[in-house]
Amino acid sequence: MxxxxxxxxxxxxxxxxxxxxxxxxxxxxxxxxxxxxEAQRCLNCKHKPCISGCPVNVKIPxxxxxxxxxxxxxxxxxxxxxxxxxxVCGRVCPQExxxxxKCVRGIKGEPVxxxxxxxxxxxxxxxxxxxxxxxxxxxxxxxxxxxxxxAGLTCAGDLAKMGYDVTIFEAFHTAGGVLVxxxxxxxxxxxLVRQEIEVLKDLGVEIRxxxxxxxxxxxxxxFQEGYEAVxxxxxxxxxxxxxxxxxxxxxxxxxxxxxxxxxxxxxxxxDADTPVKRGKNVAVVGGGNVAMDAARSAKxxxxxxxxxxxxRSEAEMPARLxxxxxxxxxxxxxxxxTNPTQILGDDKGWVTGIECVEMTxxxxxxxxxxxxxxxxxxxxxxxxxxxxxxxGTSPNPLIRSTTPDLETNQWGCINANEETGQTSKEGVxxxxxxxxxxxTVILAxxxxxxxxxxxxxxxxxxx
Amino acid sequence: xYEIVRKEILNPQVKLLEIxxxxxxKKAEPGQFIILRVHDEGERIPLTIADYDRIKGTVTIIFxxxxxxxxxxxxxxxxxxxxDFCGPLGVPSHFDGVKKAAVxxxxxxxxxxxxxxxxxxxxxxxxxxxxxxxxxxxxILEKEMAxxxxxxxxxxxxxxxxxxxxxxxxxxxxxxxxxxxxxVIAIGPPxxxxxxxxxxRPYGIKTIVSxxxxxxxxxxxxxxxxxxxxxxxxxxxxxxxxFDGHEVDFAELMRRLTMYRDDEKxxxxxxxxxxxxxxxx
Numbered sequence: 001m002x003x004x005x006x007x008x009x010x011x012x013x014x015x016x017x018x019x020x021x022x023x024x025x026x027x028x029x030x031x032x033x034x035x036x037x038e039a040q041r042c043l044n045c046k047h048k049p050c051i052s053g054c055p056v057n058v059k060i061p062x063x064x065x066x067x068x069x070x071x072x073x074x075x076x077x078x079x080x081x082x083x084x085x086x087x088v089c090g091r092v093c094p095q096e097x098x099x100x101x102k103c104v105r106g107i108k109g110e111p112v113x114x115x116x117x118x119x120x121x122x123x124x125x126x127x128x129x130x131x132x133x134x135x136x137x138x139x140x141x142x143x144x145x146x147x148x149x150x151a152g153l154t155c156a157g158d159l160a161k162m163g164y165d166v167t168i169f170e171a172f173h174t175a176g177g178v179l180v181x182x183x184x185x186x187x188x189x190x191x192l193v194r195q196e197i198e199v200l201k202d203l204g205v206e207i208r209x210x211x212x213x214x215x216x217x218x219x220x221x222x223f224q225e226g227y228e229a230v231x232x233x234x235x236x237x238x239x240x241x242x243x244x245x246x247x248x249x250x251x252x253x254x255x256x257x258x259x260x261x262x263x264x265x266x267x268x269x270x271d272a273d274t275p276v277k278r279g280k281n282v283a284v285v286g287g288g289n290v291a292m293d294a295a296r297s298a299k300x301x302x303x304x305x306x307x308x309x310x311x312r313s314e315a316e317m318p319a320r321l322x323x324x325x326x327x328x329x330x331x332x333x334x335x336x337x338t339n340p341t342q343i344l345g346d347d348k349g350w351v352t353g354i355e356c357v358e359m360t361x362x363x364x365x366x367x368x369x370x371x372x373x374x375x376x377x378x379x380x381x382x383x384x385x386x387x388x389x390x391x392g393t394s395p396n397p398l399i400r401s402t403t404p405d406l407e408t409n410q411w412g413c414i415n416a417n418e419e420t421g422q423t424s425k426e427g428v429x430x431x432x433x434x435x436x437x438x439x440t441v442i443l444a445x446x447x448x449x450x451x452x453x454x455x456x457x458x459x460x461x462x463x
Numbered sequence: 464x465y466e467i468v469r470k471e472i473l474n475p476q477v478k479l480l481e482i483x484x485x486x487x488x489k490k491a492e493p494g495q496f497i498i499l500r501v502h503d504e505g506e507r508i509p510l511t512i513a514d515y516d517r518i519k520g521t522v523t524i525i526f527x528x529x530x531x532x533x534x535x536x537x538x539x540x541x542x543x544x545x546x547d548f549c550g551p552l553g554v555p556s557h558f559d560g561v562k563k564a565a566v567x568x569x570x571x572x573x574x575x576x577x578x579x580x581x582x583x584x585x586x587x588x589x590x591x592x593x594x595x596x597x598x599x600x601x602x603i604l605e606k607e608m609a610x611x612x613x614x615x616x617x618x619x620x621x622x623x624x625x626x627x628x629x630x631x632x633x634x635x636x637x638x639x640x641x642x643x644x645x646x647v648i649a650i651g652p653p654x655x656x657x658x659x660x661x662x663x664r665p666y667g668i669k670t671i672v673s674x675x676x677x678x679x680x681x682x683x684x685x686x687x688x689x690x691x692x693x694x695x696x697x698x699x700x701x702x703x704x705x706f707d708g709h710e711v712d713f714a715e716l717m718r719r720l721t722m723y724r725d726d727e728k729x730x731x732x733x734x735x736x737x738x739x740x741x742x743x744x
Binding site for chain 1: 550680687
């Protein structure tokens with residue numbers, strides 16, 4: 001008999017006023033009992049609408065049924081059949097607009113906590129099961145993957161399972177891409193990312209760090225090294241600035257820089273060699289998940305006041321509801337319908353404030369969201385010593401500028417077939433933020449998965 | 464891991480390491496840089512490539528021990544390994560159409576100017592090299608520079624090597640004596656590069672400087688290295704590090720270089736404590 005409670009089993013979280021001073025994970029995760037209880041809310045319905053909401057088609061009811069009967073290892077294996085990074089997805093996927101949005105239980109109450117259950121299964125496995133080499137039979141064919149973020153890791157994992165010898169080229173010293181430099185520890189512990197990558201290495205995936213493709217090797221040179229296909233999953237790493245006066249003052253960061261210092265280089269720890277400015281009053285410009293991550297990180301570094309400055313209203317904010325909710329709980333101050341016009345500094349060149357204007361919402365623009373319009377005479381100054389610009393990123397030009405036959409669009413995104421990832425260059429596939437511009441982890445994973453299938457077909461068709 | 468195959472002490476603070484990094488060596492060009500980490504918990508620091516040997520597969524770096532990481536790097540010996548060595552990064556220098564050049568190295572900048580002089584010399588360009596140091600004990604790469612130049616002038620602030628004066632004064636003298644340079648390459652402390660640019664500006668001589676701002680990734684990802692060139696924001700890591708010196712906002716560059724001065728001092732002190740502790744044990 002299913003559990004007919006209209007609400008999800010509550011997931012324990014650190015108290016907001018405790019957690020806004022540490023970098024440990026906000027959510028503590030389900031216990032075995034809680035997981036079983038929540039799993040029993042799943043009706044295991046025949047038409048499985050949840051699966052259609054998942055970009056990597058996790059066999060959701062099947063893994064949930066396994067949790068309900070206490071078969072946690074099997075539940076994990078079931079997720080892993082289609083998803084290379086369960087511990088990551090259970091934490092950072094926007095389930096509310098994907099699998100959970102389609103859940104039948106959501107019609108009269110809350111949907112099943114699919115994300116929470118996925119996370120539980122992954123955490124249980126990583127904690128309790130001794131990993132073993134899972135290398136399948138090799139087919140002797142080499143595939144290169146550029147970038148070790150969600151798209152690259154997924155593509156590599158799927159190809160390795162099919163028997164390919166996969167090498168991932170990563171520019172940084174550590175694999176993981178945005179999972180390690182961008183998303184903070186308190187949302188996605190780095191030890192977990194490392195473990196999930198170790199599971200991929202068990203499949204035979206080789207990761208070569210410090211390899212900036214476009215510099216140390218071009219795409220053509222990768223082919224010369226004997227690879228039969230290349231997947232480009234190099235993400236959208238180039239930060240946008242606002243082009244307003246004062247942006248190069250000391251104390252102004254791109255969110256990329258601020259978060260990389262904290263997440264990848266561990267600048268939040270007192271024993272880290274990499275510094276980061278610990279502002280007392282911090283303005284974060286932008287309204288997406290990255291803005292929330294930067295604001296919540298600044299708070300944890302000891303800021304008294306952290307402002308989110310966003311030019312539209314809360315309804316238009318691209319950030320996940322849960323992130324906005326968590327940020328508010330932690331004391332982040334939202335200055336909505338507010339747009340910066342310049343950053344002010346002292347005579348030594350350090351930030352002292354940010355000048356803003358108030359906005360009202362006019363007619364909908366091309367994105368369908370109402371266009372913000374400046375309110376005359378509303379100039380005002382917010383006193384801050386640090387400004388973090390989180391208004392978006394675009395793909396890095398290093399690969400496109402050294403691969404002339406790779407077509408890109410006006411935003412620098414690689415043109416790729418949506419179903420296969422095939423680019424304008426033979427044998428080269430692409431997916432994730434490098435193609436779409438900044439989007440979500442799971443969409444990148446979905447693209448990596450489709451490309452893996454297409455690469456397999458491409459190589460077989462050549463033989 | 465990247466093995467150190469040779470170490471040389473050029474002066475008490477300046478050291479040379481030749482590092483096995485075949486992929487980097489294969490592609491490296493003058494003007495480019497690498498980013499390294501000494502150990503697995505270390506910070507990423509950018510260092511300009513001082514030399515490379517494509518056959519041996521090695522890259523040479525020359526650095527001054529100024530902070531915790533360079534101090535640690537300087538304590539390593541041949542046979543030790545670096546945890547990360549990433550490159551080549553940045554845009555290579557271009558010397559098309561140059562017949563006569565002045566290459567200027569200020570202090571440690573001499574190490575970065577060396578591959579440029581070597582490349583120009585190899586292209587058959589007439590190269591005048593001017594290097595400047597605080598005193599004669601700090602002089603580096605004198606022999607090497609002599610081999611790749613038509614004329615080498617080594618000057619010291621205090622005149623202790625027999626030639627007294629700043630590199631910019633020597634350059635001005637050479638220009639006034641009628642030497643016609645197609646390009647001046649000036650590499651050293653920002654203030655030196657600024658002064659050299661002030662000297663060449665009235666003569667309209669193209670002047671290339673190599674900037675070394677604060678940097679993390681070196682691939683255009685963080686924007687920490689942004690500099691204003693010709694009124695536009697550029698990322699030194701991917702748009703440079705070479706820029707037209709007459710267009711660079713040096714005041715902003717110098718200001719941005721102080722951003723972490725206090726943190727760097729604190730880190731150095733923490734490391735000194737640790738090293739001191741080991742020594743006493």
